[in-house]
Amino acid sequence: MKRERLTQIVLVIVGLLNLPQIYLLYKDLWHSSWLLEGKNENGPMFLSFFIPVGVFLLLSARRPSEYRSAIALAAWWNISHGAVMAIQTVEAWVHGVHRNFADVIVVLVIGVVLLAILPAKRLAVAPGVA
Amino acid sequence: MKRERALQVVLVLVGLFYCFWGYLLFDDLWHSRWLSGHSDVMPMFLSLNTALGPCLLLAVKQPANHRLMIAYGAWSSLAHAFTMTIMSAQAVAHGMHRQDSPQDIVIFVAIGVALLALFPAKQASPAVRPERIVRQAEAGTTSS
DSSP: OHHHHHHHHHHHHHHHHHTTHHHHHHHHHGGGHIIIIIOOTHHHHHHHTHHHHHHHHHHHTTSGGGGHHHHHHHHHHHHHHHHHHHHHHHHHHHTTOOOOOHHHHHHHHHHHHHHHTOOOOOOOOOTTTO | OHHHHHHHHHHHHHHHHHHHHHHHHHHHHGGGHHHHTTOSHHHHHHHHHHHHHHHHHHTTSOGGGGHHHHHHHHHHHHHHHHHHHHHHHHHHHTTOOOTTTTHHHHHHHHHHHHHHHTOOOOOSSOOOOHHHHHHHHHHHHHHO
16 A cells, blocks of 8 residues: 555656656747757657656656556656667767766656556456455 | 556657667767867756666556656656747747747657657555555454
């Protein structure tokens, strides 16, 4: 019971952490700044992914054991994101460019925490019991 | 049954499509191409869809057990398409043309709509918590 409550708290926190990205997306799309200032069309598309993740993590906080696979997806999603940023950081350093690695740690920690709190698989209901 | 089979086919196709993004990701990271292109968001963006591919393939076996994951696959594709639609409209408004538009929008809308249209129904038997099963089993043995 305690573990389930902890899982719910973590899911709500991570879900809420993802949602403010909507502001960054809005800022990027507002007055076409992605086109006129940044010339980076990948930025808004990348940010658009965080919003459904945030909403779905908040939804799965209601009954984490029912939404095990969605939590696992969010965990692997963060780990792959962190791994890619780690490779980018190393490549940047090799080419003498500085890239802050704080984001790598944050994203990897979120992924590992989500995997650690992943609810156990539900037991099959014995016939004649339920 | 037919509907479940159709969903499984769609999940395989979409899963493989997103897995292919792994190659694009590798291509971008190989020889630090992202660095010469000055786009550090691109590999991160590709990594998100690459992770979605294997997860959708895992859901093929029992789609009804992975409802929220399939819903996530659908809504993230729709969010992606919606963002690209706004971007394409803004590019047109500024007298430019977005590369790959509108084909990319159509593809992601089709993925999202197909996944939502074939979304599996909730399983008939309600979820029973393990502790509740044990309690019910104990009650059954004591009463009989």
